[in-house]
Amino acid sequence: MKHLDQDSPDYDHTCFVHDELNRIAERCQEHLAISSAQLNKLKLRVNGKPECFEKQQLLWHGLLKKLPPRKYTDISQYYIILFSDCILICGESGNKLEIKRQLSIKNIRVEIIERERLSSASSNSTNFQQLSPITYYPFRIDAIEKSYEFIVDKESDREKWMNKIRQASEDFQRRNTTIEIRQSFRRSDEQQLGTHAPIWVNDADVTRCQICHNSFGSKLIPSRRYHCQSCGRCTCSSCSTKKLILKYCNNNGEVRVCDLCYRNFTGIDRNRFSCQKITRDENKTILFGDFRLLPSKSTNWIELQEDYQLHIYGGKLDQVEDFSINLSELIKIVFMQDTLKFILNGKDKTYQLSMEMNHQIMYPKNDYIDKNIQNTNNKLLFYANLWNDTMQLARLKITPVWYTRKRDSADSGISNM
Known part of the structure; x- marks a missing residue:
């Protein structure tokens, strides 16, 4: 291709043949990956040799990086084997594979996680223009037994894994005669609780109990966190004292649930600690994103609301602010483009905010922003200027x-530029 001039009359036809050969090569590679010879190789690697190797069809396999359920650090690697009726999650030790968990294909869900993170290859650099951002692509496998979050380096790899699992799920439904008749209305989350393993809220996303909204490690509640086995909320010990038998794990006996799920199941409402006043309001949020509040090394989530204040939260999912900054009372705001730092000068205090390479931002769906972000070569700088x-x-x-x-509110006090 590189030796053929683009003005040549044979160029378009050659491109077509080249692309078709690539597609054929990809299909051949896929067939080889799930061939009987490859199945026999996997058999030798897996300890225990479960029945699925004898009775099920091999559909896909490979290494995936797994995000832990509690924190986004210490990313581990697992070998995933997709069969026609199940998925094997395996740990790799040398050439051997140890089955950590077997997931049923029945009612399995797979979805994209809207969290494409950036990491820098040169973390010691102070100038963001010297950094080399890397985007990875997360997705979630939500099975009856457990939920997993995986990441891949290429969007095409994520699409391939998701398509393989979805196709396996659809084929499984067609093969089984007892197909669930879906109602014309969708059941509420409360009705579905306990029938499916929940997606755990990540510890890194909360600094407060998701029931009473008090800070972990404060005088009111200890630092120990608990995850509700029904809904996945992260709670304190005082807001998750009850246990229930849940359908998806009834063989385990009673498991710990939060007060809200206990009330939904039993109708009994417990007296809890007084709840903090919620300050998060998505209906009034203009921008929401993570910053480093200097000189602290921790990451805070900042919400700019219609009240012209920056509401500072310790975690992404916290509903109660740690404090707020009234922007209308500031003397000036200085933006340092070379370091992506903001200096907020007030009458009595100065705040410094630093935007990191892995900055995450949320805003109401907006055609103006979406159109402009497509036309920029530097998304991070675009968001900083925004x-x-x-x-x-x-x-x-x-x-x-x-x-x-x-x-709509006639007396809201809001004006547009």
Whole structure:
């Protein structure tokens, strides 16, 4: 291809043949990956040799990086084997594979996690322009027995794994005669609780109990965290004292559940600690993202609301703020583009915010932002300028022209630029 001029009359036909040969090669590789010879190789590697090797069809296999359920650090690697009726999650030790868990294909769900993170190859650099961002692509496998979050380096690899699992699930449903008749309405989450292993809330996403909203490690509640085995919420010990037998794990006996799930199952409401007043309001959120609040080394989540204040949260899913900064009372806001730092000068105090390479941002769906982000070569700088422009307007008690309120109120005190 590189020796053929693009103006040549044979160029288009050659491109077509080249692409077709690539597709044929990919199909051949896929067939070899699930051949009987490959199945025999896997048999020799797996300890225990479960029945699925004899009675089920091999559909796909390979290494995947797994995100832990509690924290996003210490990413581990697992070997995944997809059969027609189950998925084997295996740990790798040398050439041997040890089965950690077997997941049923029945009612399995697979979905993209909208969290594409950036990491730098040169973390010691202070200038973000010298860093080499790497994007990885997460997805979730949600089975009856357990949920797993995996990441891959290529979007095409994520698409292949998700398509393979979805196809296996659809084929499984067609093979089985007892097909669930779906109702015309969707059952509420409360009705489905206990029938399926929950997706655990990650410890890194909360610094407060998700029931009473008190901070972990405060005078009111200890630092120990518990995950509800019904819904996956992260709670304190005082908000998860009850146990129930759940359908998806009834062989394990009674398991610990949070107060909300206990009330949904039994109708009994327990007296709890007084709850903190919730300050998160998605209907009033203009921008929401993570920053490093200097000189602290910890990451905070900052929400810019219609009240022209920055509400500071310890975790992504916290509903109660640690404190707030009234932008309209600041003397000035300085944005340092070379280091992606914001200096917020107030009358009595100065705040410094640092945007990291793995910055995550959320905003109401907006065609203006989506269109402009597609036309930029540096998304991180685009988001930094978006934050700067929006905070500068908020200091003047003005909302950006692209922002649309989710409610109509004649006396809301909101103005657009």
